Amino acid sequence: NAGVTQTPKFRVLKTGQSMTLLCAQDMNHEYMYWYRQDPGMGLRLIHYSVGEGTTAKGEVPDGYNVSRLKKQNFLLGLESAAPSQTSVYFCASSYSGRTLTDGYTFGSGTRLTVV
Amino acid sequence: AQKVTQAQTEISVVEKEDVTLDCVYETRDTTYYLFWYKQPPSGELVFLIRRNSFDEQNEISGRYSWNFQKSTSSFNFTITASQVVDSAVYFCALSPRRTYNFNKFYFGSGTKLNVKP
Numbered sequence: 001n002a003g004v005t006q007t008p009k010f011r012v013l014k015t016g017q018s019m020t021l022l023c024a025q026d027m028n029h030e031y032m033y034w035y036r037q038d039p040g041m042g043l044r045l046i047h048y049s050v051g052e053g054t055t056a057k058g059e060v061p062d063g064y065n066v067s068r069l070k071k072q073n074f075l076l077g078l079e080s081a082a083p084s085q086t087s088v089y090f091c092a093s094s095y096s097g098r099t100l101t102d103g104y105t106f107g108s109g110t111r112l113t114v115v
Numbered sequence: 116a117q118k119v120t121q122a123q124t125e126i127s128v129v130e131k132e133d134v135t136l137d138c139v140y141e142t143r144d145t146t147y148y149l150f151w152y153k154q155p156p157s158g159e160l161v162f163l164i165r166r167n168s169f170d171e172q173n174e175i176s177g178r179y180s181w182n183f184q185k186s187t188s189s190f191n192f193t194i195t196a197s198q199v200v201d202s203a204v205y206f207c208a209l210s211p212r213r214t215y216n217f218n219k220f221y222f223g224s225g226t227k228l229n230v231k232p
C-alpha cells in the first residue's frame with residue numbers, strides 16, 4: 001500500500017546511545033517532515049525537507065540531525081539520546097509545501113523511550 | 116503569532132450522544148488552512164478535513180460536521196450519534212498560506228474523546 005513507512009515502531013535506548021529513525025514514502029512527495037508528539041503539547045516540528053538533498057530546522061531541532069539523500073527517504077538521527085527525547089515520533093510527507101489539498105500523509109509513528 | 120487551542124483535554128460521552136470538539140486559532144495571515152486529524156488508539160494520524168479561510172460554509176460528512184466561524188476564529192467539529200469507534204484523540208491544525216515557503220502546520224494539543232457503550 002502506498003504511504004509513509006516508519007521504522008522501527010518501538011525502541012528503547014539508554015542515555016547517550018545513538019540511533020536513526022527511517023522514514024520512507026512511495027508517493028513521490030517532495031516535502032518530508034519529522035514531528036514529535038508529547039502529552040498535552042500536540043505535534044511539534046523537528047526538521048523538514050523541501051526536496052532531495054535539502055533539510056531545514058523546525059521548532060525543536062536541538063539534539064537531532066536529519067538527512068535526505070534520496071527523495072523517498074528522510075532519516076532522523078539522535079547522536080546522544082537524552083531522557084527528554086522520550087516521545088512518539090511521526091514522519092509525514094506532502095506533494096507540495098504550498099498547496100496542501102489533503103494535508104499531510106503521516107506514518108504510523110515510532111515510540112522511543114530513553115532510559 | 117500562530118496558535119491553535121483545544122481547551123478540552125478529554126471528553127467522555129455515551130454512545131449515540133452528540134459531541135462537539137472545540138478549536139480556536141490565532142493567526143495574522145488572511146489566507147490559511149484549517150485541518151482536523153484523528154488519532155485512534157492504534158496511533159496513526161488520519162486526515163479528516165481541510166478548510167481554507169475564504170470558505171466559511173459548514174461541511175457535513177456522514178455523522179461528522181464542521182462549523183467554521185472566522186468572526187470567532189473557531190473551527191469546531193461535531194460528531195452526531197457517536198460510536199465507540201469514534202474514540203480517539205482529535206487534533207485541530209492551522210497552516211498559514213505562504214507563497215515563498217512551505218506551509219507549516221501548527222497543531223493543537225488534542226482532545227481525547229472516549230465513547231462508552
